[in-house]
Amino acid sequence: MRTFEYERAATIDAALARLPQPDTQLIAGGTELLNWIKEGIEAPQLVLDITGLPLTGIEAGDSGLRVGALETMSDVQADRAIQREYPVIAQALVKSASAQLRNMATIGGNLLQRTRCPYFRADVSLPCNKREPGSGCAALDGGDTSRHAIFGGSRHCVATHPSDLAVALAALDASVVARSARGERRIPLTGFHRLPGEQPDRHTELLADELIVAVEVPAEVAARRSHYVKVRERTSYEFAVVSAAAVVELDGHTITRARVAIGGVAPRPWRLRNTEVELPGIDVGDTEGLRAAVAESFGEASPLPGNEFKVELAQRATVRAVQDAGATT
Numbered sequence: 001m002r003t004f005e006y007e008r009a010a011t012i013d014a015a016l017a018r019l020p021q022p023d024t025q026l027i028a029g030g031t032e033l034l035n036w037i038k039e040g041i042e043a044p045q046l047v048l049d050i051t052g053l054p055l056t057g058i059e060a061g062d063s064g065l066r067v068g069a070l071e072t073m074s075d076v077q078a079d080r081a082i083q084r085e086y087p088v089i090a091q092a093l094v095k096s097a098s099a100q101l102r103n104m105a106t107i108g109g110n111l112l113q114r115t116r117c118p119y120f121r122a123d124v125s126l127p128c129n130k131r132e133p134g135s136g137c138a139a140l141d142g143g144d145t146s147r148h149a150i151f152g153g154s155r156h157c158v159a160t161h162p163s164d165l166a167v168a169l170a171a172l173d174a175s176v177v178a179r180s181a182r183g184e185r186r187i188p189l190t191g192f193h194r195l196p197g198e199q200p201d202r203h204t205e206l207l208a209d210e211l212i213v214a215v216e217v218p219a220e221v222a223a224r225r226s227h228y229v230k231v232r233e234r235t236s237y238e239f240a241v242v243s244a245a246a247v248v249e250l251d252g253h254t255i256t257r258a259r260v261a262i263g264g265v266a267p268r269p270w271r272l273r274n275t276e277v278e279l280p281g282i283d284v285g286d287t288e289g290l291r292a293a294v295a296e297s298f299g300e301a302s303p304l305p306g307n308e309f310k311v312e313l314a315q316r317a318t319v320r321a322v323q324d325a326g327a328t329t
């Protein structure tokens with residue numbers, strides 16, 4: 001049995017002073033970290049509890065949305081302003097994990113969860129470049145790739161990112177606010193999770209000495225008409241096979257502006273930029289028109305043997321998300 005030390009951080013500065021030290025892991029809700037320790041994915045010497053830090057608060061107003069990193073998934077989902085002005089966030093959260101997990105799990109921890117690739121999570125040693133750099137990729141080497149990426153993978157790793165919230169935030173042009181002893185910086189959510197390239201073991205752009213303090217959605221994003229569609233193998237307590245988040249602005253029934261991101265298909269939430277160019281001018285009830293606009297983003301899809309079905313499924317989920325966003329009153 002491996003042991004570790006446990007400490008509670010009294011202040012943000014005290015946590016930041018500890019962070020650069022190797023073998024230190026922060027713990028918030030603990031719903032990911034404790035699994036990693038049990039599975040041997042992480043073996044920290046110090047577990048630093050940040051739950052006492054003043055990193056809560058939900059501010060929704062004229063200057064946009066700011067949610068503290070230690071807000072729980074439950075509290076954010078239940079917030080009236082979020083439900084009214086940012087329904088895509090509330091829907092993504094209520095479709096995540098279980099009520100018990102959402103009561104513990106935090107917004108910051110949710111964005112830092114790691115892939116659910118079964119080879120990465122295995123309790124026996126299997127080739128996995130993300131877990132053990134240079135060891136290979138059991139998925140690409142003849143394994144089951146049905147849950148893997150159709151966009152953004154590399155020859156070293158084709159894992160997908162599992163956070164539902166991240167997909168909603170990507171469609172909202174949100175940023176992660178990261179603080180270190182050097183100050184604060186904002187990392188766009190669309191670039192927060194790294195593509196694997198040659199280095200699949202680097203998961204995000206967050207540096208070792210940085211703490212997530214909040215996520216922010218800019219004021220110019222009109223999110224009242226937004227919707228999250230999650231396709232999964234059972235209707236609760238299950239990760240997405242594919243998902244789609246859409247935020248639309250309408251003139252009557254005609255789309256004037258759209259932001260669309262999909263999940264379960266790439267190492268990060270995947271924005272459909274070509275689709276966003278095509279959607280303005282289309283009637284939100286014109287299913288064929290929407291399908292054609294969505295298809296514009298799938299020419300670059302690279303399905304693997306075993307996950308070709310995601311190409312069609314993700315397009316259908318996206319059309320549904322856009323239509324349901326448009327139907328929001």
Ligand SMILES: Cc1cc2nc3c(=O)[nH]c(=O)nc-3n(C[C@H](O)[C@H](O)[C@H](O)COP(=O)(O)OP(=O)(O)OC[C@H]3O[C@@H](n4cnc5c(N)ncnc54)[C@H](O)[C@@H]3O)c2cc1C
Nearest residue numbers: 026028029030031032033097105106108109110163164212
């Ligand atoms: C059975 C199960 C089903 C699930 N289903 C879903 C699902 O359907 N959809 C979904 O989106 N998620 C799902 N999850 C994942 C769940 O949402 C995450 O486990 C949870 O959000 C992690 O938050 P936490 O606060 O518990 O993180 P922790 O376990 O406390 O931390 C996770 C990581 O984040 C770091 N960290 C935490 N907070 C900060 C911070 N503020 N700054 C810097 N680093 C920080 C920690 O050091 C650690 O490395 C599921 C999890 C389980 C166990």
Ligand code: SF4
Nearest residue numbers: 117128129137157158
């Ligand atoms: S897809 Fe990535 S996480 Fe999965 S086995 Fe391959 S290297 Fe590991």
